[in-house]
Amino acid sequence: MESGGEIKIFMNISTDKLFFSLLRAGLWGRTEDGADYSSAQWRPILGLAREQTVVGIVSDGIAALRRSGVSLRIPPEFFDRLLVQTIGIERSNARLDKIVAELSGILRENGISYCLVKGQGTARNYPRPDHRTPGDIDFLLDDENYHKASKVLAPKAEKLLPENEDRKHFGMLFHDGVDVELHGTSRAGFGDKFNDVMDSIQSEMFGIKDFRSWDCCGERVALPSANFDALFVFTHFIQHFYHGGLGIRQVCDWTMHLDRYSSVIDQAWLRRCIDGLGLDREWKAFGSLAVNLLGLPREKMPFYDEAFARYSKMIWASIRHSGNFGRTMSGGRDIDSEAYLLRKTKSLIGHMKWMSRHFSLSPRNTCRAIRDTLSVGFSAVLKGN
Numbered sequence: 001m002e003s004g005g006e007i008k009i010f011m012n013i014s015t016d017k018l019f020f021s022l023l024r025a026g027l028w029g030r031t032e033d034g035a036d037y038s039s040a041q042w043r044p045i046l047g048l049a050r051e052q053t054v055v056g057i058v059s060d061g062i063a064a065l066r067r068s069g070v071s072l073r074i075p076p077e078f079f080d081r082l083l084v085q086t087i088g089i090e091r092s093n094a095r096l097d098k099i100v101a102e103l104s105g106i107l108r109e110n111g112i113s114y115c116l117v118k119g120q121g122t123a124r125n126y127p128r129p130d131h132r133t134p135g136d137i138d139f140l141l142d143d144e145n146y147h148k149a150s151k152v153l154a155p156k157a158e159k160l161l162p163e164n165e166d167r168k169h170f171g172m173l174f175h176d177g178v179d180v181e182l183h184g185t186s187r188a189g190f191g192d193k194f195n196d197v198m199d200s201i202q203s204e205m206f207g208i209k210d211f212r213s214w215d216c217c218g219e220r221v222a223l224p225s226a227n228f229d230a231l232f233v234f235t236h237f238i239q240h241f242y243h244g245g246l247g248i249r250q251v252c253d254w255t256m257h258l259d260r261y262s263s264v265i266d267q268a269w270l271r272r273c274i275d276g277l278g279l280d281r282e283w284k285a286f287g288s289l290a291v292n293l294l295g296l297p298r299e300k301m302p303f304y305d306e307a308f309a310r311y312s313k314m315i316w317a318s319i320r321h322s323g324n325f326g327r328t329m330s331g332g333r334d335i336d337s338e339a340y341l342l343r344k345t346k347s348l349i350g351h352m353k354w355m356s357r358h359f360s361l362s363p364r365n366t367c368r369a370i371r372d373t374l375s376v377g378f379s380a381v382l383k384g385n
Contacts (some may be wrong), residue, residue, distance in 0.1 A: 015041060015044045018040050019049065022065070023049075023054060024061070024295040025065055026060035026064065026127075026131075027061075028127075028295055029064050031064060031065055031068045038071075043078065046058070053133040053135075053247055054249050055085045055089065055133065056131030059082055059085075060128055086131065090131070093123070093129070093131075093134050094130070100219075101218065101219035103137070103153065104216070104219050107139070111148075112148050112152065113141065113145050113206060114139045114222060115141075116140075116221050117223075117232060118233065118236065119134060120134065120137065121224075122229070122233065125253070125256035125259070125260045132249070136179040138181045139180070140224070141184060142184070143184055146170075150170050153180070153182070154172065157172035158175070168182075169181065170182045186235070188236070189369060189372035189373065190365060190368045190372060191372060194368070197273065197276040197277050198235065201273060202228075205224065211223060211224065212225060226261040227270065229257055229261075230261065230302075234279075234286070237253075237254065238286075243369060243372075245322030247319065251286060251294065252294060254286070255290040255294045258290070258301060258302070262299075271302075281308070281365075284305040285308045285361055287302070287304050288304070311361055314360075
């Protein structure tokens with residue numbers, strides 16, 4: 001991705017520009033002037049949609065363009081494959097919705113206060129929620145309810161994953177491998193001050209039960225407040241950005257939340273939180289990407305700053321380099337065959353190289369992330385994990 005000391009912004013200008021044109025059309029249901037699809041290379045465009053887990057949204061974009069009379073000339077074999085994948089996404093979402101309703105009902109019946117974060121709840125902000133590629137099911141709980149939920153759900157799971165007691169993270173598998181995760185904190189890997197702020201925000205929300213709700217298959221599922229989600233979705237993908245790669249779908253989630261709730265988000269509260277977390281530069285940089293590449297109206301982006309527009313393409317270059325959640329960057333390694341210390345050393349070097357890409361955006365937070373990675377890594381080595 002780098003040549004002569006400069007970041008190469010797009011690996012393929014035509015592919016990337018047309019990809020974003022389709023993505024914006026799918027997010028907003030509207031077409032744009034100027035995009036020429038007459039010589040589009042559909043294999044890399046649709047391959048990028050699959051890699052970034054936005055196939056359903058791109059499918060919606062294609063449908064919007066066709067309704068507007070745009071000639072796309074998609075080869076039948078690619079179009080048919082796209083339809084099959086989109087139908088698969090719809091079915092997966094229907095399946096996960098039922099599981100969300102089932103587990104939420106169990107938590108409610110046992111008097112456990114929770115909220116569903118990311119995933120199926122965030123999908124409500126899209127024009128077609130069933131076209132957002134689903135992932136895990138994540139429940140956020142306070143300390144007391146985290147332990148209650150663990151005791152209630154664990155016996156019902158088909159498999160339990162190792163619990164991280166320090167970070168209050170417990171994974172379980174339900175219904176043929178659906179990953180359900182309990183989170184006792186909303187912390188990220190940026191040090192104690194950052195975690196103190198997130199703990200305070202989470203405690204405040206659970207203390208006053210400031211939740212939204214979603215009618216999911218007849219069950220009223222609790223969702224975080226509009227304020228909390230504006231911040232939490234952001235801090236979650238920022239953690240991935242610094243600690244190993246993220247995908248554009250996570251930024252789409254944040255973008256669609258801001259679009260829907262910008263009029264009710266408490267901007268004074270949000271400003272205090274961003275400053276307390278030390279993430280002003282990241283907020284403005286990703287805000288620029290949301291506006292300039294994803295099409296969020298500028299007036300709906302809190303604290304938009306034109307001076308950070310130059311970071312949009314740098315962030316996209318990093319996303320392209322890493323692949324969704326770092327899968328491209330870490331692909332090809334046979335971890336199981338590597339000796340323990342060799343594996344840890346390679347992982348550490350890889351993390352250092354990845355984090356150094358973002359030093360120009362925020363030297364301070366790059367150092368915070370490196371410090372956390374070293375702390376967690378050395379702790380794991382000492383424990384033999």
